[in-house]
Structures are given as C-alpha cells and as structure tokens.
Amino acid sequence: MAGAKEIGSHFWPVALPEEDNGLKERITGDVRHMMSGQCALCYVLDDIHAKSRTRRTAYLPAYTCGSTIEPFLDKGCRVRFYDVGDGFRPVLDKEALMGADVFYLVGYFGFINHGGVDVSAFRARGGIVVHDVTHTLFSVGGILEEADYLVASLRKWFGIPAGGLAVSRRGEFSQAPIPPDDTYIGMRKAALAAKRVYIETGNAAMKQGMLSRFADAETRLEEICATQASDEESVGVARRFPVEAMVKARRENYAVLLEALRDVKGVSPAFPVLSDGVCPLFLPVFSEERDALKKRLIGKGVYPPVHWPVHNAVDASKFPVTERIARTILSIPCDQRYTANDMIRIGDLLK
Numbered sequence: 001m002a003g004a005k006e007i008g009s010h011f012w013p014v015a016l017p018e019e020d021n022g023l024k025e026r027i028t029g030d031v032r033h034m035m036s037g038q039c040a041l042c043y044v045l046d047d048i049h050a051k052s053r054t055r056r057t058a059y060l061p062a063y064t065c066g067s068t069i070e071p072f073l074d075k076g077c078r079v080r081f082y083d084v085g086d087g088f089r090p091v092l093d094k095e096a097l098m099g100a101d102v103f104y105l106v107g108y109f110g111f112i113n114h115g116g117v118d119v120s121a122f123r124a125r126g127g128i129v130v131h132d133v134t135h136t137l138f139s140v141g142g143i144l145e146e147a148d149y150l151v152a153s154l155r156k157w158f159g160i161p162a163g164g165l166a167v168s169r170r171g172e173f174s175q176a177p178i179p180p181d182d183t184y185i186g187m188r189k190a191a192l193a194a195k196r197v198y199i200e201t202g203n204a205a206m207k208q209g210m211l212s213r214f215a216d217a218e219t220r221l222e223e224i225c226a227t228q229a230s231d232e233e234s235v236g237v238a239r240r241f242p243v244e245a246m247v248k249a250r251r252e253n254y255a256v257l258l259e260a261l262r263d264v265k266g267v268s269p270a271f272p273v274l275s276d277g278v279c280p281l282f283l284p285v286f287s288e289e290r291d292a293l294k295k296r297l298i299g300k301g302v303y304p305p306v307h308w309p310v311h312n313a314v315d316a317s318k319f320p321v322t323e324r325i326a327r328t329i330l331s332i333p334c335d336q337r338y339t340a341n342d343m344i345r346i347g348d349l350l351k
Contacts, residue, residue, distance in 0.1 A: 007342055008303030008333040010214055011159035012196035016240040023239055026137070027150060027165070030172040033230035033238060034164030035180050036221055037134060037153025038067045043166045043177055043227040044149045045075055048102065048128050050174040059100035061090060062319040063326065066311040068106070068132060073313060077102070083319040088113045088270075091321075102128045105144060107136030109307075109331070110250075110280040111271050114144045123148075137165075138247055140277030156281060158241050158336075159195075161188040162234040177229035184224065185231045187217035247279040249336035254280045256340045257332065260347025261285065267293070267350060270329065282307075282331035290328050293350070300349050304332050 024031070034040040058072045062081040072079050080100065085091045088108040097103060103122060107113060119129050123146060130149045136142030137152050148170050154163030162185055166173070191213035198206045230238075254274050261267055261283075270284040284307070287293050297304055309326055310316045316323040332346060 005342065006199075006301045006303070007338060007346065008305070010191070010195050010211075011155075011337070012199055013159045013192050013237075016237065017242055018240070020239055021241055021243040023243070027143070027167050029150070029167045029169035032166045032173060032177055033162075033235045034166050034177060035162045035184065035228035035230055036155070036164045036225060037132075037151060038071060038164070038221075038225050039177075039228050040151040040153070040164035040166035041068060041071045041130075041132075042075075042225065043173070044130060044151055044168075045071060045077075045102075046227060047168060047173050047175075048130075048149070049075075052101075052126070052128070057100045058102040058104055059092075059097055060104045061106050062310070062314045062316075062322040063088070063108075063308070064104075064106050064132075064311075065308045068104070069311050069313055072102075072104075079313060081314055081319065083321050084108075084113075084325070085321060087111065090114070090117060092117070097122055098125065098127075100127065102130060104130050104132065105147070106132045107134070107139075107142060109135050109271065109282055109284050110139050110142075110278050111275065112136065112139060112141050112278070117144065119144075119146050135281050138243060138279035142279075154238055158237075158246065159192050160234050160237045160241070161185050161192065162230040163238060164230065165238075177227050180228050180231045181220070181224050184217060184220045185234075187213065187220055189233075191217050246336045249338075250280050250334060251278070252340065253334040253336075253338055253343050254283050257283050257334050257343035257346060260344050261350065264347065264350045280334060283334045284329055284331045286325075286328045287330060288328060290330050294330055297346070297349060302333070302346055302349065304330050307331050 034043060057078045059080050059082060060069060061084060063084050080096050083091045103119060105114060129147045131144045131147035132151050133143055134152045134156055150167035152165040154160050194210040194213050198210050258269060261269060266287055266289055268286045270286060294304055310323060
C-alpha cells in the first residue's frame with residue numbers, strides 16, 4: 001500500500017482456528033445469535049413483552065448509541081434517561097429507576113462501570129434488567145450478574161457478517177427469531193471480502209467502492225431490522241475467532257498507546273489506567289479540539305470514530321456529563337489488527 005498503513009475503520013475476515021473459543025462458556029442462559037446488535041435488542045424487548053406484557057417505561061443512559069434508543073421508541077416505550085459520572089458509571093435517580101419497567105445498563109470501552117449498581121429492589125418489584133455488554137463481553141467481570149437479559153454486537157470486535165447476541169438468563173426465549181435476511185447477509189459478506197482485498201493489495205482505486213458496500217449494507221439493515229437470526233457462517237466465526245489472542249493484543253496495544261499519549265498536550269485518556277482483566281474496545285480520549293484532532297488523524301490514515309453524538313431524544317441540557325463526553329470524546333483504535341509500532345505512530349501523529 002502506498003504510504004503508511006491505514007489504521008481503523010471496518011474489519012475484514014481472517015483465517016480462523018478449528019478450536020472453539022469458549023464463547024459459550026463466557027455467557028450463560030438461552031443464547032441466540034442474531035443478525036445485529038439492534039436485532040438482538042428488538043428480540044429481547046419482544047420477549048419481555050410476551051412474558052410480562054410490559055415494557056412501557058424504560059430507563060436508559062443518555063450516553064449511548066442511537067441504535068439502542070430507537071428500538072425502545074419504535075416499540076412505543078416511554079424513555080427516561082440517566083447521566084453518567086466518573087468512570088462512565090451510571091448516575092441513577094432512585095425514583096426514576098423504581099418507576100421504570102426496564103432498566104438498560106451499558107458498559108463502555110471494555111471497562112467495568114457497574115460496580116455498586118444495586119438493582120435488587122428494582123428487580124424485587126418486577127423490574128427487568130437488560131445489560132448491553134457489547135463493550136465489556138470480553139472483560140473479566142464484564143457482565144452484571146443480576147441482569148435478566150444480555151445484548152451485544154460482535155461486529156465491534158472483529159470481521160463477522162452478522163454478529164448480534166441476545167441472551168435470556170431467566171429461562172428460555174418465548175419464540176424463535178425469524179430467519180436472517182439473505183440480501184443483507186450477502187451484502188455484508190461482499191463488503192468484508194472487498195475490505196480484505198483492499199488491505200491485501202493496497203489498491204486505492206477500490207476504496208470508495210468498498211466503503212459504499214458497507215454503507216449500502218447498513219442502509220439495508222436499517223430498512224429491514226427486526227428480530228432476524230444470524231446466518232450459520234457468522235455463528236461459526238463467533239465461536240472460533242481467537243478471543244484469547246485478541247484480548248492479549250488489545251491490552252498490549254492499549255498500554256503502548258497510553259504511554260505514547262503521556263506527553264501529548266490537550267489530550268486526556270478517559271481511562272488512564274488499564275485495569276487487570278479489561279479487554280479494551282478502543283482507547284478513548286477527551287480533547288476540546290476533538291474535531292480538528294480527528295481530521296488530522298484521518299489525513300494521516302488513522303480513522304478514529306466518535307462514540308456517540310447525543311441522540312435527538314435526549315435533552316442534552318439536562319445531562320451535562322453526557323453532553324461534554326459527546327462533544328470531546330474520540331475513540332482511538334488499538335485492536336488486534338495492529339502492532340506496538342502502529343500505536344507509537346499514532347502517538348507521534350498527535351504530538
């Protein structure tokens with residue numbers, strides 16, 4: 001590839017070992033592989049309604065992806081929001097929590113934020129706890145033991161066509177998912193294959209077409225997302241991707257990148273200590289010059305996403321921490337595709 005190696009953006013497929021990676025042992029309950037994380041959430045919400053006839057009011061974090069808020073709205077839920085505090089820990093209003101039917105907890109960037117969250121009284125009165133473990137699935141202690149349901153998206157971690165997970169931890173799901181959408185699955189597979197060829201050949205002429213394939217697949221998903229199951233190939237990827245090696249690489253890269261950022265002015269790591277057992281999704285940083293920083297990195301072939309803009313259902317003026325995070329955060333890639341030298345390069349670009 002001409003110039004320096006690209007860092008970030010979409011994953012691509014890799015060769016997989018034959019042995020199982022232990023995912024089934026990591027999560028207990030009735031596990032269903034779904035077409036996406038949003039499909040998994042829709043499936044969970046439908047199950048809650050089928051079993052209890054309630055999902056009227058949901059208590060959600062103001063700081064979360066819009067694709068987690070929209071299923072609640074689409075299904076007619078009243079949504080109330082809570083802010084986050086230090087370490088992205090939920091700041092809960094007891095009255096609002098006890099007045100909700102569903103409490104939605106989100107983990108962030110691989111770091112454990114639910115220590116001290118007490119849902120015993122909420123569950124005793126019939127409340128349902130849904131834990132979104134997309135970011136914390138591969139971290140030790142990343143699952144709230146009291147959760148009734150888990151949802152996750154594996155697409156955030158590695159190249160997989162359909163990577164949603166829905167887990168019922170209090171009995172089986174009441175109905176089966178609907179079949180996967182073959183058109184969407186085919187579009188995702190084509191996009192992933194195009195990304196692999198682009199990376200392997202460095203053919204810059206392929207880039208726009210490859211990105212368009214991913215965008216078209218996402219448009220298709222937005223149009224048809226319901227409670228679709230995963231395809232079998234994706235289930236195989238989920239069960240065989242080398243998780244242990246992934247965790248090791250991400251932790252090593254995070255540590256190197258953290259050191260590389262130590263003397264960078266105007267950039268503050270959101271998690272300046274890599275705790276034992278944490279598998280980081282990214283290395284998130286705060287910067288008042290976030291947009292300029294992102295533009296500079298993209299110009300050098302590093303593609304850091306922003307997690308997340310404030311959803312229009314959230315009144316940002318009522319959630320100052322969420323507003324500040326959304327305005328200043330930037331997620332720097334540190335995943336298993338890259339090396340320590342790549343992390344040092346990112347640090348040099350930010351100086």
